[in-house]
Amino acid sequence: xxxxLLIHQGTTPLPGTDEWxxxxxxEQKAVYADYQSINQTPGVTPGVQLDSPESATxxxxxxGEALTTDGPFVAIKEALGGYLFFEADDLDAAxxxxxxxxxxxxxxxxxxxxxxxx
Amino acid sequence: xxxxxxxFLGDFELAEEAVQESFAIAAExxxxxxxxxxxxxxxxxxxxxxxxxxxxxxxxLAQKTKLLEVAExxxxxxxxxxxxxxxxxxxxxxxxxxxxxxxxxALTLRTLGGLRTEEIARAFLVPxxxxxxxxxxxxxxxxxxxxxxxxxxxxxxxxxxxxxxxxTYLIFNEGYGGRADLAAEAIxxxxxxxxxMPDEPEVHGLLALMLANDARREARFExxxxxxxxxxxxxxxxxxxxxxGRKALDRALALGGRGSYVLQAAIADLHxxxxxxxxxLAALYGELARLTGSSVVELNRAxxxxxxxxxxxxxxxxxxxxxxRYHYLHSTRAEFxxxxxxxxxxxxxxxxxxxxxxxxxxxxxxxxxxxxLAG
Numbered sequence: 001x002x003x004x005l006l007i008h009q010g011t012t013p014l015p016g017t018d019e020w021x022x023x024x025x026x027e028q029k030a031v032y033a034d035y036q037s038i039n040q041t042p043g044v045t046p047g048v049q050l051d052s053p054e055s056a057t058x059x060x061x062x063x064g065e066a067l068t069t070d071g072p073f074v075a076i077k078e079a080l081g082g083y084l085f086f087e088a089d090d091l092d093a094a095x096x097x098x099x100x101x102x103x104x105x106x107x108x109x110x111x112x113x114x115x116x117x118x
Numbered sequence: 119x120x121x122x123x124x125x126f127l128g129d130f131e132l133a134e135e136a137v138q139e140s141f142a143i144a145a146e147x148x149x150x151x152x153x154x155x156x157x158x159x160x161x162x163x164x165x166x167x168x169x170x171x172x173x174x175x176x177x178x179l180a181q182k183t184k185l186l187e188v189a190e191x192x193x194x195x196x197x198x199x200x201x202x203x204x205x206x207x208x209x210x211x212x213x214x215x216x217x218x219x220x221x222x223x224a225l226t227l228r229t230l231g232g233l234r235t236e237e238i239a240r241a242f243l244v245p246x247x248x249x250x251x252x253x254x255x256x257x258x259x260x261x262x263x264x265x266x267x268x269x270x271x272x273x274x275x276x277x278x279x280x281x282x283x284x285x286t287y288l289i290f291n292e293g294y295g296g297r298a299d300l301a302a303e304a305i306x307x308x309x310x311x312x313x314x315m316p317d318e319p320e321v322h323g324l325l326a327l328m329l330a331n332d333a334r335r336e337a338r339f340e341x342x343x344x345x346x347x348x349x350x351x352x353x354x355x356x357x358x359x360x361x362x363g364r365k366a367l368d369r370a371l372a373l374g375g376r377g378s379y380v381l382q383a384a385i386a387d388l389h390x391x392x393x394x395x396x397x398x399l400a401a402l403y404g405e406l407a408r409l410t411g412s413s414v415v416e417l418n419r420a421x422x423x424x425x426x427x428x429x430x431x432x433x434x435x436x437x438x439x440x441x442x443r444y445h446y447l448h449s450t451r452a453e454f455x456x457x458x459x460x461x462x463x464x465x466x467x468x469x470x471x472x473x474x475x476x477x478x479x480x481x482x483x484x485x486x487x488x489x490x491l492a493g
Contacts, residue, residue, distance in 0.1 A: 090266035
């Protein structure tokens with residue numbers, strides 16, 4: 001089964017922020033190591049990292065006119081931060097990979113959803 | 119039969135339809151051609167073949183691989199001994215944490231208990247359409263999200279087994295308040311689990327706990343009033359259930375069980391003795407409190423300590439608990455205060471309890487206690 005793992009950073013400290021700077025060197029190293037290990041897991045197709053939710057632009061169309069608003073579709077702290085693809089036998093395998101993503105233990109959450117195959 | 123098919127196919131709806139079709143074919147053919155030697159095997163084989171045909175016609179990817187690997191099913195494959203394993207797989211699937219707890223309970227009752235949708239709806243006081251939708255969504259989630267049909271691997275088993283036991287106990291507690299059929303269903307499930315997982319102490323612990331509580335069902339109320347354990351008419355206790363519960367508890371303890379269900383079962387068992395061994399009960403409540411961190415369990419420990427003779431210490435424990443919105447806290451405190459002859463404080467505590475109580479039966483009980491104070 002093919003899954004998409006949607007990474008919501010939530011309050012996870014991200015590189016470049018004060019919160020990240022106040023993490024220990026070991027904690028920072030662990031984050032990079034975890035991502036590397038996940039990206040090397042068989043079945044994983046790495047995704048991309050998105051720029052911060054604050055920099056998002058949301059587009060709606062009403063009466064043929066494109067309306068834009070500043071920010072993400074959902075609340076900033078719920079917004080998407082990144083994603084990856086995982087091909088696995090079952091949901092338990094996908095949950096295992098999701099649980100290794102740093103955001104899951106550092107203030108965010110991972111949404112695991114099956115990809116519809118046509 | 120449904121259980122084995124669901125395990126085989128990985129799809130609830132397909133399995134149900136295949137079963138219906140095979141029964142329909144049997145109803146048509148058997149009167150004409152005579153009943154087969156092994157009717158059950160015939161039905162299972164027919165259902166599997168109908169399902170395989172349907173899948174081949176519909177041809178979707180994913181977890182049908184298990185099915186596609188199997189050659190045309192033959193009658194010898196429909197073996198009784200594969201069924202218990204599939205029942206176990208089914209229980210774990212129904213109680214998978216990716217399903218909402220409501221869905222876990224409904225699905226367990228429907229597929230393992232064989233309850234009809236309307237029966238489950240009635241038990242949980244929701245409209246039948248709501249329950250039907252809940253079941254449909256749950257089955258769809260299992261398929262769409264790829265929830266596996268299997269007994270979880272060792273590293274996942276402890277948490278998953280906890281979930282299964284929690285669902286079973288939830289069903290029992292729903293039934294304990296008055297719907298005896300639900301309680302019976304939970305016990306049936308508990309017995310099945312004990313057979314399927316005989317080396318798991320908590321499984322036996324839960325069964326022992328449910329049996330011990332259910333055995334006293336008839337004696338808990340009299341004329342619509344709550345009857346305290348010590349006042350119950352023991353001739354109304356179901357002795358067979360008590361004996362079966364004891365056996366399960368012994369089994370759990372022999373397996374080295376010291377988990378929360380085993381402890382609760384040991385406590386329930388001790389409570390049934392006359393007079394109860396209060397110091398031993400206090401020790402068990404203590405162990406359970408340390409395990410669960412539950413203030414309610416601490417409250418019960420306080421009661422055991424009071425009954426063992428030390429009301430002052432018991433009162434001390436109760437006054438450190440943060441359970442202000444729990445009426446039992448106040449009624450227990452009131453009882454301790456009464457025993458210490460602090461009548462005014464006892465009265466205030468009963469009044470606080472009465473502000474919080476929600477069942478009429480328990481309100482009347484508290485009102486009587488309050489009245490007795492004055493007299």
